[in-house]
Amino acid sequence: MNNANTPTEDYQFLIKQAIKAPSGHNTQPWIFKINEEKIEISPDFKRSLPVVDPDNRELFISLGCATENLCIAASLKGYTPQVNTTKDGHIFIKLETDKQIKPSPLAEQISIRQTNRSLYSGKVIPDTILDELKETELDAGVGIHFYAKGTKEFDSISNFVVKGNTLQMQDEAFREELKSWMRFNKKHQDRTNDGLSYAVFGAPNLPLFIVKPIISSFLNAEKQNKGDIKKMQSSSHFVLFTTQDNTQEQWINLGRSLERFLLKSTQSGISHAYLNQPNEIKELSVEMTKALNLSEYPTIILRLGYGERQPYSKRIEI
Numbered sequence: 001m002n003n004a005n006t007p008t009e010d011y012q013f014l015i016k017q018a019i020k021a022p023s024g025h026n027t028q029p030w031i032f033k034i035n036e037e038k039i040e041i042s043p044d045f046k047r048s049l050p051v052v053d054p055d056n057r058e059l060f061i062s063l064g065c066a067t068e069n070l071c072i073a074a075s076l077k078g079y080t081p082q083v084n085t086t087k088d089g090h091i092f093i094k095l096e097t098d099k100q101i102k103p104s105p106l107a108e109q110i111s112i113r114q115t116n117r118s119l120y121s122g123k124v125i126p127d128t129i130l131d132e133l134k135e136t137e138l139d140a141g142v143g144i145h146f147y148a149k150g151t152k153e154f155d156s157i158s159n160f161v162v163k164g165n166t167l168q169m170q171d172e173a174f175r176e177e178l179k180s181w182m183r184f185n186k187k188h189q190d191r192t193n194d195g196l197s198y199a200v201f202g203a204p205n206l207p208l209f210i211v212k213p214i215i216s217s218f219l220n221a222e223k224q225n226k227g228d229i230k231k232m233q234s235s236s237h238f239v240l241f242t243t244q245d246n247t248q249e250q251w252i253n254l255g256r257s258l259e260r261f262l263l264k265s266t267q268s269g270i271s272h273a274y275l276n277q278p279n280e281i282k283e284l285s286v287e288m289t290k291a292l293n294l295s296e297y298p299t300i301i302l303r304l305g306y307g308e309r310q311p312y313s314k315r316i317e318i
């Protein structure tokens with residue numbers, strides 16, 4: 001490995017790769033610290049989502065995704081990562097120089113991956129690709145389930161998403177929290193470099209006083225469900241990630257496995273988007289566990305398929 005950089009330059013590069021990870025509402029709830037041969041990733045609770053994510057489960061999944069990006073990118077700079085997590089959710093990644101390490105083929109997917117909320121083409125993912133995705137290495141306590149369109153389980157999940165939208169959109173606190181993370185035009189987006197950008201929802205770049213009421217008017221159950229039903233029907237599969245024990249350690253593990261899975265699907269030209277509503281509402285998640293005959297905790301739902309590339313979400317430079 002030919003690497004003329006100093007460790008600090010390498011670590012800065014690795015952090016730049018880590019922050020390309022997905023996070024709930026694009027809150028980017030992470031703090032990075034470099035010390036000696038380690039990079040520390042800590043939760044930034046100022047960026048938590050108390051209404052939709054009161055236990056910080058999705059926050060710790062996001063930290064897991066960032067950790068995995070960092071570990072995959074470390075192979076490009078000739079380091080083997082060793083990850084240790086403390087009980088209070090701090091993640092320490094020790095980087096050991098390793099002359100034998102080969103660059104991970106997933107590293108180049110880090111900048112290409114994106115959440116794609118568009119309508120997909122309806123094309124079914126071939127079994128050869130599904131078989132590869134099913135082989136994604138999973139961390140301790142993490143499970144993965146695939147449900148093809150046309151099965152009763154797929155329809156059952158779709159119904160839970162609809163119920164989830166209905167409950168969330170009736171909840172004023174949910175709508176207010178969501179709105180507070182929406183970035184309504186380019187100026188607004190460029191000011192914060194976080195949150196859910198108008199561009200990723202396909203909205204035009206218009207003055208705030210015009211666009212804010214238009215986008216806000218879409219935050220109701222009827223419109224949300226109409227759009228989501230079409231989007232689910234345009235997809236090929238749902239993928240459900242679960243954890244055995246619903247603990248902080250397993251949420252971080254799930255994030256790592258999820259990111260690996262997302263990079264692998266990106267590499268195969270598969271688009272993904274989240275439909276996490278049923279996991280975010282306790283009663284629905286209990287009902288869904290029974291309906292799908294699961295023995296674990298349903299945690300992340302993705303839809304997979306083929307979509308046109310969308311604008312990218314911004315990141316806060318670190």
Ligand SMILES: Cc1cc2nc3c(=O)[nH]c(=O)nc-3n(C[C@H](O)[C@H](O)[C@H](O)COP(=O)(O)O)c2cc1C
Pocket residue numbers: 020021022023024025026058059061062065113114115116117195196273274275276277312313
């Ligand atoms: C744990 C977690 C939960 C998420 N839940 C949702 C969701 O329910 N709906 C949605 O549209 N996006 C969801 N997202 C996607 C984020 O909004 C997305 O990652 C963020 O806006 C950054 O965009 P990017 O993934 O394209 O980089 C979730 C992401 C994570 C990591």
